[in-house]
Amino acid sequence: MANYFRSLFTLLKLGAQHVANCRYHSICGLEADNNSREGLCILHSKDPNKDRQSFNNHLYQRIDNGNFDFSHFVFPEGISFGDKHFNRDISLSNAVFLGSVNFRSALFDKKANFNDAEFHGDAIFQEIQAREYISFMSAKFCQEADFFHAKFHDSSNFNRTSFCGLANFNWCSFGKSTSFRKAEFWYHSYFSNTTFAGAILFENVIFLCKSEYQGTKFLGDAYFNRARFGEEALFVYSDFRGQLRFDNTVVEGDADFRKATMRSEANFCKTIFKKKALFKTITFEKGADFTDTDFRADTSFSGSVFLDYVIFASKDTKARIFQCINIDLSSITIKPPDALIIRNADLRKCRLLSTDMRKCELTGVKWQKRDGRYVVYEDELLCRLSESIDWHQLERLYRELKQNFDERREYHWAGNFNHSEKETCLNNPKTPCKTKTVLYLYKHISQYGEDYLTPLKWLLILWILSASLFYGFDLLGFNCSVSTLDDKPNIANVILFSFQSMTLMKYSDVSPVRFGGYALNTMLNIIGPLLIGLFALALRQRFKR
Incomplete structure (x- = not known):
């Protein structure tokens, strides 16, 4: 019986000792706080009013002993690790910072683990080195997360991290691959003048507010595919040296890529730009793909440089790219000349002035239509909105489009833009009067060589009119070898002679008499072949199509 009570007492003693230990005893080695209902020590207690002095004593004792395992610790307000040197692996996984915390200029020589940590106050990581x-x-920053000028020499992982306040990564340096997959930025995020030496992954990231990457250097591949920008996305002066993946991304605010440089392939397929998209003065060194990109507001590529193939296309002919929006493709430098490819696009509101269009591909394009002819948007602005447009540049644009379609044997479009080129030259205030006169006659005689029915109509009018004049004023007579001088040719002889005169055929039985007859005959010899030539040219153009 004595042995039984002795054993029972030992078990109760061990049980009491077990209950007295902290739930995370394997981490802290401490007993549970007497006031803790959850069986937690002073380091792990979630009580915001816990003894601050006792907490600091235990914390800094661990640091002095080189023990950097702070997993599940609950830090009170105002904790500072500024300028600390962590020469061993440090773990703050599942740690909770109830207030602000300062890691400014901290040095992490070994691995650092902040997985699932919660920062309820401002988190200062300025100028840290990892x-x-x-x-x-999966960490959560409830207030500002400030990583200004931080240096990450190795890989860094921010997957599924939540930034509820401002996230400042300006002037940071990331040495190897960096991942923000499925992270959430609930407020403004700044990555300006930051350098990503390795691949950067922003796949499936949600940016609810403005996100800035101005002057940022992406030395490796940059993945923004399937991301969502709730407000502005600013990439002004950014330098993308690796591949850029921006496909299947949604930008709710303005997207600004002005003066950015893309030195490798850029993929914007199926991206949705709900507001303005500015790609002004951007450089695509290895091409870009905008297949099925949805531009829903004003878009500009003005002044950009295409050094490889840039594709604007829609696979759905019913939903053309650039549908019903203002698109500016003017003043673009294209090298090689065929590097611009446009397929199934709506160019009714597209500016093309000062862009070389001679070699680019234009397939399934929808143009602005006026008076039964297709015109470019600048022509419409000039005629209806009285916008100041360089007439000579407009003529050149039409000439380049005509040459483009002519070389591709799309003669219908070539003829259309030939007509528009001549019409622009005719309406140009700086065109000389002599040239305008010739163009005016050319237009009304054969529609600039594009309508074979018009010269045929004029030929018929000329034939009937000349025959009437010859017959009515007795300007024809029979040759001496055929009849006497008093005989008058009948109407059939007159009609035949007029036809022969217009076509420069040899005369048979009759010939002109008096000055009027010779003058009319000379006029027919000049005008008739000219109209026949214009008729043949227009007919050739029509059958060539």
């Missing part, structure tokens, strides 16, 4: 892998996976 020499090895650092991870903030």
Whole structure:
């Protein structure tokens, strides 16, 4: 019986000792706080009013002993690790910072683990240096997260991290691959003048507010595919040296890529730009793909440089790219000349002035239509809105479009833009009067060589009119070898002679008499072949199509 009570007492003693230990005893090695209902020590207690002095004593004792395992710790307000040197692996996984925390200028020589940590106040990581892998996976920053001028020498992981306040990564340096997959930025995020030496992954990231990458250098591949920008996305002066993946992304606010440089392939397929998209003075060195990109507001590529193939296309002919929006493709430098490809596009409101269109591909394009002819948008602006347009540049644009379609044997479009080129020259205030006169006659005689019925109509009018004049004023007579001088040719002889005169055929039985007859005959010899030539030219153009 004595042994039984002795054993029972030992078990109760061990049980009491077990209950007295902290739930995370394997981490902290401490007993649970007497006031803790959850069986937690001073380091793990979630009580915001816990003894601050006791907490600091235990914390800094661990640091002095080189023990950097702070997993599940609950830090009170105002904790500072500024200028600390962590020469061993540090773990703050599942840690909770109830207030602001300062890691300014901290040095992490080894791996740093902030997975699932919660920062309820401002988190200051300015000018930190992480020499090895650092991870903030699934961490939550409830207030500002400030990583200004931080240096990450190795890979870093921010997957599924939530930034509820401002996220400042300006002037940071990321040495190897960096991942923000499925992260959430609930407020403004700044990555301006930051350098990503390795691949950067922003796949499936949600940016609810403005996101800035101005002057940022992406030295490796940059993945923004399937991301969502709730407001502005600013990439002004950014330098993309690796591949850019921006496909299947949604930008709710303005997208600004002005003066950015893309030195490798850029993929914008199926991206949705709901507001303005500015690609002004951008450089595509290895081409870009905008297949099925949805531009829903004003878009500009003005002044850009295409050094490889840039494709604007829609696979659905019913939903053309650039549908019903203002698109500016003017003043673009294209090298090689055929590097611009436009398929199934709506160019009714597209500016093309000062862009070389001689070699680019234009397939299934919808143009502005006026008076039964297709015109470019600048022509419409000039005629209806009285916008100041360089007439000579407009003539050149039509000439280049005519040459483009002519070389591709799309003669219908070539003829259309030939007509528009001549019409622009005719309406140009700086065109000389002599040239305008010739163009005016050319237009009304054969529609600039594009309508074979018009010269045929004039030929018929000339034939009937000349025959009437010859017959009515007795300007024809029989040759001496055929009849006497008093005989008068009948109407059939007159009609035949008029036809022969217009076609420069040899005369048979009759010939002109008096000055009027010779003058009319000379006029027919000049005008008739000219109209026949214009008729043949227009007919050739029509059958060539």
